[in-house]
Amino acid sequence: MESMEKILMYVMVEWCDAVVKITVGVYSEVDFREDDLILKDQILVGAQHSSNKVNCMVCSFCFQFIGSIELQIGRKLYLEELGISADGECGSSGGMECSSSSEKTRLSHTTIQSLMDGCLRLPYSENFPLPPVFPCLGGCKEAYYCSKSCAQADWDSFHSLLCIGHGSSSPNREALLKFMKHADETNDIFIPAAKVISSTILRYRKLKAARVEQQGKHVTSDPHDNCIFPLLLEAWKPVSMGFKRRWWDCIALPDDVDSCDEVDFRMQIKDLAFESLQLLKEAIYNRECAPLFSLDIYGHIIGMFELNNLDLVVASPVEDYFLYIDDLPLSQKEEAEKTTKPFLDALGEDYSVSCEGTAFFPLQSCMNHSCIPNAKAFKREEDRDGRATILALRPISKEEEITISYIDEDLPYEERQLLLADYGFTCKCPRCVEEAP
Ligand SMILES: [Zn+2]
Ligand SMILES: [Zn+2]
Numbered sequence: 001m002e003s004m005e006k007i008l009m010y011v012m013v014e015w016c017d018a019v020v021k022i023t024v025g026v027y028s029e030v031d032f033r034e035d036d037l038i039l040k041d042q043i044l045v046g047a048q049h050s051s052n053k054v055n056c057m058v059c060s061f062c063f064q065f066i067g068s069i070e071l072q073i074g075r076k077l078y079l080e081e082l083g084i085s086a087d088g089e090c091g092s093s094g095g096m097e098c099s100s101s102s103e104k105t106r107l108s109h110t111t112i113q114s115l116m117d118g119c120l121r122l123p124y125s126e127n128f129p130l131p132p133v134f135p136c137l138g139g140c141k142e143a144y145y146c147s148k149s150c151a152q153a154d155w156d157s158f159h160s161l162l163c164i165g166h167g168s169s170s171p172n173r174e175a176l177l178k179f180m181k182h183a184d185e186t187n188d189i190f191i192p193a194a195k196v197i198s199s200t201i202l203r204y205r206k207l208k209a210a211r212v213e214q215q216g217k218h219v220t221s222d223p224h225d226n227c228i229f230p231l232l233l234e235a236w237k238p239v240s241m242g243f244k245r246r247w248w249d250c251i252a253l254p255d256d257v258d259s260c261d262e263v264d265f266r267m268q269i270k271d272l273a274f275e276s277l278q279l280l281k282e283a284i285y286n287r288e289c290a291p292l293f294s295l296d297i298y299g300h301i302i303g304m305f306e307l308n309n310l311d312l313v314v315a316s317p318v319e320d321y322f323l324y325i326d327d328l329p330l331s332q333k334e335e336a337e338k339t340t341k342p343f344l345d346a347l348g349e350d351y352s353v354s355c356e357g358t359a360f361f362p363l364q365s366c367m368n369h370s371c372i373p374n375a376k377a378f379k380r381e382e383d384r385d386g387r388a389t390i391l392a393l394r395p396i397s398k399e400e401e402i403t404i405s406y407i408d409e410d411l412p413y414e415e416r417q418l419l420l421a422d423y424g425f426t427c428k429c430p431r432c433v434e435e436a437p
């Protein structure tokens with residue numbers, strides 16, 4: 001196990017692109033001017049936060065909003081009516097009274113239903129078209145997609161082993177449900193971690209099948225067989241870029257935990273990860289991929305999401321829709337608001353909630369930190385899916401290293417170093433060298 005972990009940590013990344021080259025950092029292959037788009041970083045593994053699912057219905061693979069403006073609004077009001085709120089609390093439901101949160105007004109069940117099934121169209125919503133909803137291939141009611149190709153890609157890459165529907169490839173769906181419930185109740189960072197493991201297993205199986213086909217060679221399923229390990233390493237490669245520190249070592253100490261209780265706190269986090277891993281093992285354990293199910297590897301996978309400083313955020317088209325209505329010429333606006341206002345009132349302040357989740361951006365994670373970075377990774381307003389954007393903060397010349405800041409670089413020297421200690425290094429960027437006491 002020890003050696004497996006070490007090898008997994010040192011797998012070299014051989015990923016090339018027209019504009020950048022990766023070695024131990026990311027280097028520019030061309031000249032960039034200030035504000036130039038350096039690249040768009042695709043999510044390797046991501047998951048919408050469990051609590052966010054009430055607010056936004058997005059494609060489980062590319063994270064763009066799906067259905068229609070009407071469906072987005074209707075579904076949210078419907079779930080709230082059932083007493084399911086975004087913070088997981090069950091409010092009192094039924095009756096025509098105002099809901100618990102102060103300014104919201106309630107709409108009738110029939111109105112909400114007609115919005116959801118498309119009978120009621122909102123004015124000007126045709127200006128905000130969304131892709132239709134495709135169900136999960138395994139028949140669960142948890143994952144939805146923007147297209148057949150996203151449904152298929154998610155199924156092939158992650159979901160077939162983690163689906164709780166009838167078509168699932170998980171050997172133990174009951175255990176899978178327990179795992180999901182545990183994640184929802186404790187920390188939903190376990191869900192993207194499980195996706196990393198399932199995708200590695202699925203990639204491993206594909207590689208093995210290809211090997212058998214190419215060479216006609218019999219590949220055994222004995223984990224001690226010499227040809228298994230290189231295939232597993234190959235399957236692991238895309239993830240290896242993000243491997244930094246164990247979750248319980250790198251998670252920031254919450255404000256309400258005293259520093260003298262730090263050891264206990266980290267131990268509790270480790271125990272929680274152990275609990276989660278046991279449930280996941282029961283659900284999708286694969287003997288040939290046994291090294292993936294060690295607590296150490298699981299800790300590193302979760303750590304990868306913990307240390308990734310870019311969240312999954314996709315702005316809501318529902319917000320744009322209401323802003324559009326608000327911007328209409330007065331007479332049109334007044335006419336439209338006769339229909340839209342009751343819905344806006346029913347949604348209350350939550351009308352503009354974005355899709356939020358945890359994600360791992362492989363290229364961004366390869367970029368080294370600097371307290372005087374030359375680039376910035378972020379989500380732009382116009383990015384309507386799970387991709388992130390890396391922009392040049394100043395001119396960058398060819399062969400120069402592209403750096404981003406992992407922390408708030410405006411903080412003073414000591415605070416910066418303290419935060420960077422979570423990433424396991426002492427910063428020696430030109431600014432830190434100059435400011436060091
Ligand atoms: Zn999609
Ligand atoms: Zn499914």
Ligand SMILES: [Zn+2]
Binds near residue numbers: 371372428430432
């Ligand atoms: Zn620095």
